[in-house]
Amino acid sequence: MTPPSDDVLMLGMNYPPEPTGISPYTGAMARGLARRGFITRVLTTHPHYPDWKVKPGYGQWSRNEHLDGVDVTRLKHYVPNPPKGIRRLASEASFGARLLAQRWGSPNAIVVVSPALVSSWLASVKAKLLHRKTPLIVWVQDLYTLGLSETGQASGLVVKVMAALEGALLRRADTVVVIHDRFAARVSQDFDIPRERIEVIRNWTHLPPAPDVDVAHARSRFGWQDGETIVLHAGNMGVKQGLGNVVDAARIAEQRGDRVRFVMLGGGSELASLKAQSVGLSTIEFMAPLDDDDFAAALASADCLLVNELPGVAEMAVPSKLTSYFSAGRPVVAATDVTGITADEIRTADAGVVVPAGQPHALLEAVTALASDEDQAQRFRANGRHYRSTVLDEESAIDHFTQMLMRLIPSKNRITDAVSTTASN
Helix, strand or coil: CCCCCCCEECCCCCCCCCCCCCHHHHHHHHHHHHCCCEEEEEEEEEECCCCCCCCCCCCCCCCEEECEEEEEEEECCCCCCCHHHHHHHHHHHHHHHHHCCCCCCCCEEEEEEECCHHHHHHHHHHHHHHCHHHHHEEEECCCCHHHHHHCCCCHHHHHHHHHHHHHHHHHCCCEEEEHHHHHHHHHHHHHCCCHEEEEEECCCCCCCCCCCCCCHHHHHHHHHCCCCEEEEEECCCCCCCCHHHHHHHHHHHHHHHEEEEEEECCCHHHHHHHHCCCCCCCCEEEEECCCCCHHHHHHHCEEEEEEECCCCCCEEEEHHHHHHHHCCCEEEEEEEEECCHHHHHHHHHCCCEEEHHHHHHHHHHHHHHHHHHHHHHHHHHHHEEEEHCCCCHHHHHHHHHHHHHHCCCCHHHHCCCCCCCCCCC
C-alpha cells in the first residue's frame, strides 16, 4: 500500500545535476518522495554550482524536465561571479522574484530549502498569503546568519537585518527541519522556535556503498606515486573552507621534503586564487570534478580525506562531504574549530583526527602521524563505514521526512501504516 498522491512542492536554488553541496540531498529527497507515492514538483534554478556559471545547454528563461519521477521547473536567475556581498543577495532575490511570479498550483505541502535566505523568505511570504492552509516546511541545511558572521562576510547592520529575515522565515514555518541536534538547539535558542516544531533529519551519503577499488591501479591512473601520502579534499572551494591553510601546509611539506600531496578535487569561487597561491608547489594538485565512479575511486584511493574550515567557522554547517568521506572508509583529518559541529561529528563517529583551524603545521603533522599509524587508520576506516550505515542512511532519512509530511498534511481517509513500502520499488 502506498501513501495517497499528495502534491509536494519543493523550492530551492540547487538541484541535480549540480554534483556537490545541497543539490544531491534535495534531489535524493525529491526522488524518494516520488517513489513513496507523492506527486513531487520542484522549482529551482539552472545548474550553476559550485563554479557559479550556468552549465552548458541550460540557461533558458524557464525549462521543464521530468527527472526520475519528479517534475522539475528551472527558472533563470542572476548568477554572480564572484558570489559575494550584494551580488550574492541579488542572486537570491532574483530567484525569489521568479518564485513569486511562478504559478505554484495547489500543493498539499510546501518545502523550502534554505540557506538561500532571501529567496526562501520571499517564498514563505507567498506561501502564507496564497497558501495559508498548506503546511510550510523549511529544511535548513546551513544557518545563514551564523554563516555570515563566522566567515566574516558581513557584520553589524547587515547581520542584524539578515537575522531578522531568518527568524521571520523560521517562525513562519509549521515545521523546521534541521540536519543536526546542535542545529536544533541553535535554531530554538537564537530564533525562539519551540523545540517541538523542530525536526532533526540527518543528511546521508549520496554515494552508494564504496565499491571494491583496485587502489594501485586507481592511484597510477590519477598520477599518484607509491610511497606518497595523498590527502584529498573533495567538494566546494569557497570562503567557508579557508583553503589557504592547505596551501600553507603544502608549502611547508615542500620545504621539509615530505612525501605528501594535497589533492584539491572540485571547483568553487576561490579556485583561481588557490591555484595562484600554489604556483611552483609540487605538493599540491588541483583536479576537476569527476563522475561518480571516478569520484568514489579517488576517495577510496587516498590515504586520508580532508575537511578544512576557516578559523571562526564552528556552528553554521555540517560539511556535506563528511557523508561521502565516511562512506569511502578512509580516515578523516579535519582542520576546524575544535569545539565546533564538524569536530563533534568526527569525534562522535570516531572516524578521524581534529586539529585547530588555520594552523598549517598542525595539519601537516596530523597527516604524517596518521600515515605512519596503520592501526589507527584502520580503526578510523571501519568506524566511518559503520557510522555511515547506522546513522547516515538515505532511506531512513526519507522515511522520516515522509512520516513528518503525513502528520502535517490533513488526512483524507488515509492509511498511514505503510509509509515506506514503496522505497524498494
